[in-house]
Amino acid sequence: MKYRYISKKLSVVFGILFLLIILFISLSSPAFAQKMKRLSLPECMDIALSRNPAIKSAEENLIKARLQTRDAYSSILPKLSTGIDYAHFHSTPSPHDDNYSFYVDLQQPIYDQGKYSVLKKQAYSSIEISESDLDIARQEVLSKVINAYLDTLKASEMVNIARESRDRLGEHLSVAKRRLEVGLVAKNDVLRAEMELANAESRLIHAGTGLSLSNEQLQKTLHMEDEPFSVASIERIAADEKTIGEWIELAYQKRPDYLQMLKRKELASLGISFAKTDFFPFVSLFGNYSKSGERFFPDEEDITVGGRISIPIFEGGIRYTRLRKARHDLSLSEYGEADLKRQIRADVMKAYLNLEDLKATLKAIDKQIEYAQENMRIVEIRYQEGEATNLDVLDANLLLEQAKTDFATLNYDFIMAQFAILKSTGGLTAETIRNSLQLSY
Numbered sequence: 001m002k003y004r005y006i007s008k009k010l011s012v013v014f015g016i017l018f019l020l021i022i023l024f025i026s027l028s029s030p031a032f033a034q035k036m037k038r039l040s041l042p043e044c045m046d047i048a049l050s051r052n053p054a055i056k057s058a059e060e061n062l063i064k065a066r067l068q069t070r071d072a073y074s075s076i077l078p079k080l081s082t083g084i085d086y087a088h089f090h091s092t093p094s095p096h097d098d099n100y101s102f103y104v105d106l107q108q109p110i111y112d113q114g115k116y117s118v119l120k121k122q123a124y125s126s127i128e129i130s131e132s133d134l135d136i137a138r139q140e141v142l143s144k145v146i147n148a149y150l151d152t153l154k155a156s157e158m159v160n161i162a163r164e165s166r167d168r169l170g171e172h173l174s175v176a177k178r179r180l181e182v183g184l185v186a187k188n189d190v191l192r193a194e195m196e197l198a199n200a201e202s203r204l205i206h207a208g209t210g211l212s213l214s215n216e217q218l219q220k221t222l223h224m225e226d227e228p229f230s231v232a233s234i235e236r237i238a239a240d241e242k243t244i245g246e247w248i249e250l251a252y253q254k255r256p257d258y259l260q261m262l263k264r265k266e267l268a269s270l271g272i273s274f275a276k277t278d279f280f281p282f283v284s285l286f287g288n289y290s291k292s293g294e295r296f297f298p299d300e301e302d303i304t305v306g307g308r309i310s311i312p313i314f315e316g317g318i319r320y321t322r323l324r325k326a327r328h329d330l331s332l333s334e335y336g337e338a339d340l341k342r343q344i345r346a347d348v349m350k351a352y353l354n355l356e357d358l359k360a361t362l363k364a365i366d367k368q369i370e371y372a373q374e375n376m377r378i379v380e381i382r383y384q385e386g387e388a389t390n391l392d393v394l395d396a397n398l399l400l401e402q403a404k405t406d407f408a409t410l411n412y413d414f415i416m417a418q419f420a421i422l423k424s425t426g427g428l429t430a431e432t433i434r435n436s437l438q439l440s441y
Contacts, residue, residue: 040232041149042434044222048145049430051223055141058134065123065130072119078108101292108285110307113277118270125267132260139256139428146419146433148218150412152231155211157408162204165401168376169197172393175384189390196394237418237436247425248348252341254426261340265333271326278319282310344424351421358414365407372400 039047049055085101173193179185219225242250252258288304312319379396382388418436422428 038230038232041146041234041437042430044145044149044218044231045142045430045433047222047224048141049138052137052141054137055134058130058137062127062130062134065126068123068126069120072116072123075119076109076112076116078106081105098294099292100294101290103288103290106287109282110285111281111283113280113282115274115277118274118277122267122270122274125263125270129260129263129267132256132263135256135426136260138430139423139426142428142430142433143419143423144221145218147416148214148221149231150234150416152211152214152218153233154408154412155207155214156231157412158207158405159204159211161401161404161408162200162207164404165397166197166200166204168397168400169193169200169394172380172383172397173197175380176390179386184386185390192390192394196397234415234437237415238438239418240422240436244349244352247352247421248345250427251344251348251425255344256426258337258340258344258426261333261337265330265337268326268330268333271329272323275319275323275326278312278315278322281312284308284310347424348421351417351424355414355417355421358410358417362407362410362414365403365410368403369400369407372396372403376400 082104083102085099085103087099087101173190176185176190176193180187180190218231219227219229285307286305288302290302292300292302376396376399379388379392383390383393419428419433422432422436
């Protein structure tokens, strides 16, 4: 009677746990997934790239940088201005003298000390720097999407593993109860099996919670908080076999932050050239046409045409100060380039070694799963035949669950590492990701 009472209480507990499982892991249910749109990784990337505010901000900065070329071009164009003046003179003996004038003024630079050439180069360098900013923003967004996407897939796999373990323990409990009824095992075997099943239910609930959190993070990354969706699986991506030296050299060629640093160094060099222009004369032509008189439509005309050479002599030392500052800016950019180059090398080395370590570990774990599955099959048969203990079955199940968990974790970590080395070398683009996914199948 006491055994039946305990069984009824545990049945109630299992029923409650089952309802909680449905609540937490409903997103992983195939029936529920059919009601939502299913997004692949490339689709998620496209959505994130089109909605992310950091990318939109970088695009606006690029447009603004392109407008600077117009500023440089306008410095060599003629300047035309016009105006109307009115003056009233209160003097004796004519207390009411009025004067009206109309003028048109034209100025055309002939030699602007080389400023236009430098400004033009600076403008195009600024455009390239802004383009690098946009590339950096895109790679950061793609990296966040990939991590959130793979975290969701990993969490879904954890739910599947926990569910399989729960189901195996449920079957084992049924076998234990049948053997108890015929007196082949002690009651303790059933109680221990029920306890392990309850633990498995708890792990399944925990895995479902992790899946819900991962889904929420992915929705946040894509800015799709109010648009439920499911994700398509990724088993692997195409391997890109390169030596560490090749990866490092590729990073120096493609990393947008390094290319940006080179452009900033070029911009600093142009700053020196621009500061030097203040030491040269400025040559321009000018023309002026004016009419003035006491009437509103004056008759007295005046036309002036000429040229002007402006030679700087002394300006309080401001020119030399600007030149020295420009040279210091160039030195700072050179130090920054050297430091970034060392950092890039370290980033690539770290990503490469992590990738190689995961690759080797993954092969070892794969063999462990084969062993754990075969061990589970044999132990279950032996238990039914009375040759293995209840503890043997529970240990075998735990071993198999842990092996599958380790493999799933390492597998998705390995995929992340493959994308990470692309990012460390500046190759994490929507195009390369699509190619990696297509070539893997």
